[in-house]
Amino acid sequence: DTEVTQTPKHLVMGMTNKKSLKCEQHMGHRAMYWYKQKAKKPPELMFVYSYEKLSINESVPSRFSPECPNSSLLNLHLHALQPEDSALYLCASSQDFDRNRNYGYTFGSGTRLTVV
Amino acid sequence: GQNIDQPTEMTATEGAIVQINCTYQTSGFNGLFWYQQHAGEAPTFLSYNVLDGLEEKGRFSSFLSRSKGYSYLLLKELQMKDSASYLCAVLMFSGGYNKLIFGAGTRLAVHP
Numbered sequence: 001d002t003e004v005t006q007t008p009k010h011l012v013m014g015m016t017n018k019k020s021l022k023c024e025q026h027m028g029h030r031a032m033y034w035y036k037q038k039a040k041k042p043p044e045l046m047f048v049y050s051y052e053k054l055s056i057n058e059s060v061p062s063r064f065s066p067e068c069p070n071s072s073l074l075n076l077h078l079h080a081l082q083p084e085d086s087a088l089y090l091c092a093s094s095q096d097f098d099r100n101r102n103y104g105y106t107f108g109s110g111t112r113l114t115v116v
Numbered sequence: 117g118q119n120i121d122q123p124t125e126m127t128a129t130e131g132a133i134v135q136i137n138c139t140y141q142t143s144g145f146n147g148l149f150w151y152q153q154h155a156g157e158a159p160t161f162l163s164y165n166v167l168d169g170l171e172e173k174g175r176f177s178s179f180l181s182r183s184k185g186y187s188y189l190l191l192k193e194l195q196m197k198d199s200a201s202y203l204c205a206v207l208m209f210s211g212g213y214n215k216l217i218f219g220a221g222t223r224l225a226v227h228p
Contacts, residue, residue, distance in 0.1 A: 004158075033216075042203060042218035043159065055213050090158060104149065105216055107158035 002027060004108035006091050012114045015081060021111045023074040023091030031055075032074040033105065034066060035090040043090055049074060081115045088112050118142040120219035122204050127225045128194050136189045136222045138204030146214055147207040150178050150189045153221070154200045162189065162202075191224075199226045 004025045013019050023032065031050045035043035048056035049068040057066075063085075065077040074091055092105040119141045128134040140148070147166035151159035165171055165180035165187060177190040191198055204219040 040221075040223075042220050045215055045217065048213065048215070050213070056211075056215065088156070104161040104164055106161070107151075109158045112156070 002106070004091055004093055004106050006089075006108035006111050008111060009109065010112050010114075012116060013078065013081065014116055015083070017081075018077070018079045020078065021076040021089055021091075021113075023076075023108055024072055025093045025106070026072055027093065027095075027106065028071075029093035029095050029106070030071060031094045031096060032068065033092040033094075034074070034076055035092060035107075037088040037090055037110070039087075047076075078113075081113075083115050086114045118206065118208060118217055120204055120206055120217065122202075122219045122222045124220065125223045125225070127227060128191075130194055130196060130226055130228050132194050133190065133192050134194060134224065136191075136202050136204075136224070138187045138189075138219060140185050140187070140204070140206050140219075142206050142208045142217070144209035145182065145206065146209045148178075148180055148187050149205040149207065149216065150176075150187075151203040151205060151218075152200050153203055159203055194226050196226050196228070199224060 007022045033048050034046040037043040045058050046060045047066045052068045063080050067075040088110045090110045091108040094105045122138045149164050150162040153159040163178035170179045175192045180187045201221040201223050203221045205216050207216050
């Protein structure tokens with residue numbers, strides 16, 4: 001299995017809703033990432049988990065709450081979002097987060113989120 | 117801080133060769149990636165350079181000059197399916213961790 005699987009592929013939610021995005025990989029990768037991508041813009045890093053611990057939070061608003069239940073799963077909990085949060089949310093994983101071992105990131109196909 | 121620059125758009129003809137340039141200014145440089153992204157899809161890995169020089173992989177080649185903060189992606193024998201965005205991304209070491217930071221991407225249109 002060489003894929004990162006994200007569900008759902010599409011999500012429409014109201015500003016008062018609570019929803020979760022899910023990401024799963026079975027490649028034994030120990031680092032997992034959430035990126036946000038607006039239309040015609042590059043992916044922007046949100047969170048990094050390394051060995052199931054949150055390593056980087058790029059000053060993301062608290063209405064986004066990441067969770068890493070185990071080494072294969074990564075969730076992003078959403079609450080009280082704004083319309084400007086509508087974007088493609090990409091999950092990625094890499095083999096290791098160690099400085100001296102640099103590996104390619106494998107991206108999932110993303111969840112296209114629309115906040116109404 | 118960091119800055120990654122690449123052209124916004126390029127056009128080329130099927131069967132031709134195109135070079136997409138990327139310049140960067142970052143601290144803690146730890147390698148440079150090129151990704152291909154079709155509209156609405158995930159980025160897919162094309163190449164990785166950490167040492168100066170040329171890396172060749174089939175129709176795609178990538179070059180890196182660390183002293184100049186410069187890389188390029190070379191696509192040969194262009195096909196219509198190569199129409200996509202090409203993202204230059206720098207792996208930078210900051211605050212004890214590696215972070216992959218993307219440039220704005222170059223939208224390549226291949227015409228018959």
